Amino acid sequence: xxxxxxxxxxxxxxxxxxxxxxxxxxxxxxxxxxxxxxxxxxxxxxxxxxxxxxxxxxxxxxxxxxxxxxxxxxxxxxxxxxxxxxxxxxxxxxxxxxxxxxxxxxxxxxxxxxxxxxxxxxxxxxxxxxxxxxxxxxxxxxxxxxxxxxxxxxxxxxxxxxxxxxxxxxxxxxxxxxxxxxxxxxxxxxxxxxxxxxxxxxxxxxxxxxxxxxxxxxxxxxxxxxxxxxxxxxxxxxxxxxxxxxxxxxxxxxxxxxxxxxxxxxxxxxxxxxxxxxxxxxxxxxxxxxxxxxxxxxxxxxxxxxxxxxxxxxxxxxxxxxxxxxxxxxxxxxxxxxxxxxxxxxxxxxxxxxxxxxxxxxxxxxxxxxxxxxxxxxxxxxxxxxxxxxxxxxxxxxxxxxxxxxxxxxxxxxxxxxxxxxxxxxxxxxxxxxxxxxxxxxxxxxxxxxxxxxxx
Amino acid sequence: xxxxxxxxxxxxxxxxxxxxxxxxxxxxxxxxxxxxxxxxxxxxxxxxxxxxxxxxxxxxxxxxxxxxxxxxxxxxxxxxxxxxxxxxxxxxxxxxxxxxxxxxxxxxxxxxxxxxxxxxxxxxxxxxxxxxxxxxxxxxxxxxxxxxxxxxxxxxxxxxxxxxxxxxxxxxxxxxxxxxxxxxxxxxxxxxxxxxxxxxxxxxxxxxxxxxxxxxxxxxxxxxxxxxxxxxxxxxxxxxxxxxxxxxxxxxxxxxxxxxxxxxxxxxxxxxxxxxxxxxxxxxxxxxxxxxxxxxxxxxxxxxxxxxxxxxxxxxxxxxxxxxxxxxxxxxxxxxxxxxxxxxxxxxxxxxxxxxxxxxxxxxxxxxxxxxxxxxxxxxxxxxxxxxxxxxxxxxxxxxxxxxxxxxxxxxxxxxxxxxxxxxxxxxxxxxxxxxxxxxxxxxxxxxxxxxxxxxxxxxxxxxxx
Numbered sequence: 060x061x062x063x064x065x066x067x068x069x070x071x072x073x074x075x076x077x078x079x080x081x082x083x084x085x086x087x088x089x090x091x092x093x094x095x096x097x098x099x100x101x102x103x104x105x106x107x108x109x110x111x112x113x114x115x116x117x118x119x120x121x122x123x124x125x126x127x128x129x130x131x132x133x134x135x136x137x138x139x140x141x142x143x144x145x146x147x148x149x150x151x152x153x154x155x156x157x158x159x160x161x162x163x164x165x166x167x168x169x170x171x172x173x174x175x176x177x178x179x180x181x182x183x184x185x186x187x188x189x190x191x192x193x194x195x196x197x198x199x200x201x202x203x204x205x206x207x208x209x210x211x212x213x214x215x216x217x218x219x220x221x222x223x224x225x226x227x228x229x230x231x232x233x234x235x236x237x238x239x240x241x242x243x244x245x246x247x248x249x250x251x252x253x254x255x256x257x258x259x260x261x262x263x264x265x266x267x268x269x270x271x272x273x274x275x276x277x278x279x280x281x282x283x284x285x286x287x288x289x290x291x292x293x294x295x296x297x298x299x300x301x302x303x304x305x306x307x308x309x310x311x312x313x314x315x316x317x318x319x320x321x322x323x324x325x326x327x328x329x330x331x332x333x334x335x336x337x338x339x340x341x342x343x344x345x346x347x348x349x350x351x352x353x354x355x356x357x358x359x360x361x362x363x364x365x366x367x368x369x370x371x372x373x374x375x376x377x378x379x380x381x382x383x384x385x386x387x388x389x390x391x392x393x394x395x396x397x398x399x400x401x402x403x404x405x406x407x408x409x410x411x412x413x414x415x416x417x418x419x420x421x422x423x424x425x426x427x428x429x430x431x432x433x434x435x436x437x438x439x440x441x442x443x444x445x446x447x448x449x450x451x452x453x454x455x456x457x458x459x460x461x462x463x464x465x466x467x468x469x470x471x472x473x474x475x476x477x478x479x480x481x482x483x484x485x486x487x488x489x490x491x492x493x494x495x496x497x498x499x500x501x502x503x504x505x506x507x508x509x510x511x512x513x514x515x
Numbered sequence: 516x517x518x519x520x521x522x523x524x525x526x527x528x529x530x531x532x533x534x535x536x537x538x539x540x541x542x543x544x545x546x547x548x549x550x551x552x553x554x555x556x557x558x559x560x561x562x563x564x565x566x567x568x569x570x571x572x573x574x575x576x577x578x579x580x581x582x583x584x585x586x587x588x589x590x591x592x593x594x595x596x597x598x599x600x601x602x603x604x605x606x607x608x609x610x611x612x613x614x615x616x617x618x619x620x621x622x623x624x625x626x627x628x629x630x631x632x633x634x635x636x637x638x639x640x641x642x643x644x645x646x647x648x649x650x651x652x653x654x655x656x657x658x659x660x661x662x663x664x665x666x667x668x669x670x671x672x673x674x675x676x677x678x679x680x681x682x683x684x685x686x687x688x689x690x691x692x693x694x695x696x697x698x699x700x701x702x703x704x705x706x707x708x709x710x711x712x713x714x715x716x717x718x719x720x721x722x723x724x725x726x727x728x729x730x731x732x733x734x735x736x737x738x739x740x741x742x743x744x745x746x747x748x749x750x751x752x753x754x755x756x757x758x759x760x761x762x763x764x765x766x767x768x769x770x771x772x773x774x775x776x777x778x779x780x781x782x783x784x785x786x787x788x789x790x791x792x793x794x795x796x797x798x799x800x801x802x803x804x805x806x807x808x809x810x811x812x813x814x815x816x817x818x819x820x821x822x823x824x825x826x827x828x829x830x831x832x833x834x835x836x837x838x839x840x841x842x843x844x845x846x847x848x849x850x851x852x853x854x855x856x857x858x859x860x861x862x863x864x865x866x867x868x869x870x871x872x873x874x875x876x877x878x879x880x881x882x883x884x885x886x887x888x889x890x891x892x893x894x895x896x897x898x899x900x901x902x903x904x905x906x907x908x909x910x911x912x913x914x915x916x917x918x919x920x921x922x923x924x925x926x927x928x929x930x931x932x933x934x935x936x937x938x939x940x941x942x943x944x945x946x947x948x949x950x951x952x953x954x955x956x957x958x959x960x961x962x963x964x965x966x967x968x969x970x971x972x973x974x975x976x977x978x979x980x981x
Binding site for chain 2: 325462
């Protein structure tokens, strides 16, 4: 039985100065028998520590939390690649500690929770003004890695800046069926992971996994807490692509059709299929393009736009989903499908992939924090097109808690008007702040309708 | 006569009067005799719940209600989701007697009161004392009341005396008395000092306590399982005690087809101008149900039944129970008129009360031992829970999965909705049953395939049989 996998989320470091001093004493190279070459030394100068102050909207108020992670400078323009679970769009203050221990500010350029990657940019004006310098790292080819190959993880585990741990590649295509979430956001649908026994601990997140010549072959992301050296990194083949897209447009636009595939292994005979041909559709999201197109759970997709697919083993599934994700939004896909022994085609028009987690906000005078109900969640919960907003927290003794609202409630109407957006609710809130008065809320709780009055 | 003598005379007179009154009081009320006499109105009941691979012993306390051995058990004494045929080997034990007990037959549950009914074997009838044989009284606040506690099976259900005082009576919506201390075993009778029957103990209330552990403290709720200070007043109990079920599997139950009834609290009522009476929101009106056919709509606010405004209760949730009782008090085929508020409009709706569709405990089911699971009929309750319309009901439910069985190894879990078997759509319980029966009978089968739905996601499972 596998232990539950955990992200090594950044943790608070109470006394950073002590950590940095100790680092100066312990750093002497990555390991016995390893002569740090030029590439590795250069990589070492590109690894940074990242300190983040981030807003949360959990308990009816906006709060700030602090965290620490790792990153690697990938361009002379100061682009730093890290994990999405280290820096998110809710970050209010990002500070990067360079290899020379100088600290500079940074901003978030883009965020991709699907691959758990984020791109920052160091404040280069400050770098120039203060005459600072840093190295940049280069990507290696993760597709060329082989099990047993030596790799190093570099980062800030538990606040211990630029720690190097050594290990080997344990597996080049690790697949996780039930992917973890980043603050509720989906992750891991479109890539497999590099598995390594190089020690990866909380704080390593976002740091590079490198070869002996210092080439970045992965971004360290997760590990089994409590296990002995079971660490995982997003491969550079994925990271490179995501970084380029985030540099160019600040976001990754993906397509999806609303299917969840399952491995065909051992089911080929039942479905009367050739080995290594076809992908099983385990589930079709309600209301999705696949559902609209007529796909059903249990269908076998043999080809997409005439190109065969092979989803026999679990680790073959993310690349297939990635192939669909790389299609333009609104593209027409022709799926060759087998159902009950019959072959036919299904036309599916892709739509933009969205997270099931919506935007969060806190209405502090009400002591109410909410999250916009996403399209996905509205379909899943059969909430209708508008969805409303979901209560994610209340503050005791404030109007929302006093009225009786609870976490998980979905506010569907305010003063009898359907709630279609957070902006709409913000407008009502502004009105309330100018002229406080009673507000009637219609709420769905476990699919039951209740009414509550927010009183000033 | 000096003042001191006068005071002494007065003191002696008072003492004689007080002592004499106490003796008279004690001679009038022989509590021990009353206690002995009333023990016969209580029996301990043991039975088994027969599950797929094991039996679960249960015990409950039964109140004797007539001279022919009719006994009632509290609503929660038996799990309502299991079919009565899984309740086995009922036995009644007289308090403190020990021995092998007396056979009892399960008669079913009354849908209105929730009480379960048993009939114990005739040989013990003469030794039972129906609680209805005692005079009934309505206790006053502060009045002393008492009842019978029963020790556990290892003490042969030895009876013991419990005493308390009535603190308050609440309408919930039936009248329920609350004693300052526990006064009876749950399901047992409660009396006043004169031996009058004043009520029947329910399950005890949860008492809020603070638990200190070192420097930490936590608010916890504690509920006694052997004693209770909460009781249904005798008059409200006896009013419905004659409703002996005709069918252990369940009598036809009046129903209108509304789910998610939610009371409107005082603030909302004030906001909506409905503060003069109680009000309930009908969250979902089930398609093609009597309420749906009568014109009731989702989100309608019900304010009156047959022209009578809904009463106001505290806590608000009691109103929901009141409304449900109002439905259950009507006969199928009778008309029920609801006054509703819909946005700014008011409307009157006439509903012909129907019969509730099959409930969970009435669903057909079968355990397939070789495959390792029980398949159960998909009922309306399942559809409501999964937010699907009644006309979309297909498939069957895996209501039990044996650990390490073939289906368990394949990934099937309890509660999974089976939609296809071997690629064939399961349209009904019967088709699932027939298909699984064929699979189980076919000794050459190496595997079969299920398409199941769990949490709105489906999965294809291959079940290896050998």
